[in-house]
Amino acid sequence: MAIQRSFVLRYRENGHVRFQIPSEACDSAAAKALTEKLLELDGVYRVVLYRRQQKLSIRFQETICEFESLVKQLYQILAEIKKTGLFNPKPIAKSRLWKVRAISNKAKPGPLDWFKRKYTDAKDTVHAAKVVGKIGLKKPKAFLNDPEKAVIDFLNDILVLFLIKLHWQHITQQWIVKPFKYRYEWMAIFYMFYLLIRSRKK
Known part of the structure; x- marks a missing residue:
């Protein structure tokens, strides 16, 4: 399944949208690349990616960048990042397995x-x-x-x-x-x- 389908719109108002994103996009390198490319778009002035909560918040000026145009450009950015392999799962060293298990055992943010x-x-x-x-x-x-x-x-x-x-x-x-x-x-x-x-x- 394309990673674009994993980006689920959870909130929308004038100039502000928030997506639920997959874990692949929460990797440090992928998150940095996604944030930087979104900030390059005309009209986008704030991007916050919450890696633990797996949420992406985008604030933009609708007079410059309409919602439909923003979504299309977001999907294009995701396709470009996917080609670089940043969304591919990274092998986890045995020394870090306990950290991953500890994070997975934590309660979801409330x-x-x-x-x-x-x-x-x-x-x-x-x-x-x-x-x-x-x-x-x-x-x-x-x-x-x-x-x-x-x-x-x-x-x-x-x-x-x-x-x-x-x-x-x-x-x-x-x-x-x-x-x-x-x-x-x-x-x-x-x-x-x-x-x-x-x-x-x-």
């Missing part, structure tokens, strides 16, 4: 894993808000003189931090490596920082 991920994301967001809040508290007169502008500046900082976190993987793995290809994204970043600095000037 709601606790989901709560852990959400807790980590929430903790990072709260930490970022504290940092921004401390910076804002250094100038209490600004809040007293113009509370509306102080609140807007604070929300702008939160938005910038959120956007950086959301696109960080894409920035480090794609935009920096190929700056000319993603020149429009870099222009958007520079313009965003220009607006942010300009809003702070009196």
Whole structure:
């Protein structure tokens, strides 16, 4: 059976899909190749492959890459990776058999894993808000003189931090490596920082 049929769509909303994937795609080399190739697609800005949970999460911009086009390109990528042999089962050394057995004996991930991920994301967001809040508290007169502008500046900082976190993987793995290809994204970043600095000037 083709490996494409083993990718089962479990969740879909605007700009976000999640697949249940086979164990062959969870090998470290195969997972890395699949993630890198998906990030090269226009419109795809975040790819997370959970190897233990055997899940693949893809976030994309539907205005650039429609769902049907994304699926077709995903199937094409799987076919290319299959030709390289990365999906073929790897022989397991006897010294590692006990590790494989220990992993197989573990309980399947449940709601606790989901709560852990959400807790980590929430903790990072709260930490970022504290940092921004401390910076804002250094100038209490600004809040007293113009509370509306102080609140807007604070929300702008939160938005910038959120956007950086959301696109960080894409920035480090794609935009920096190929700056000319993603020149429009870099222009958007520079313009965003220009607006942010300009809003702070009196």
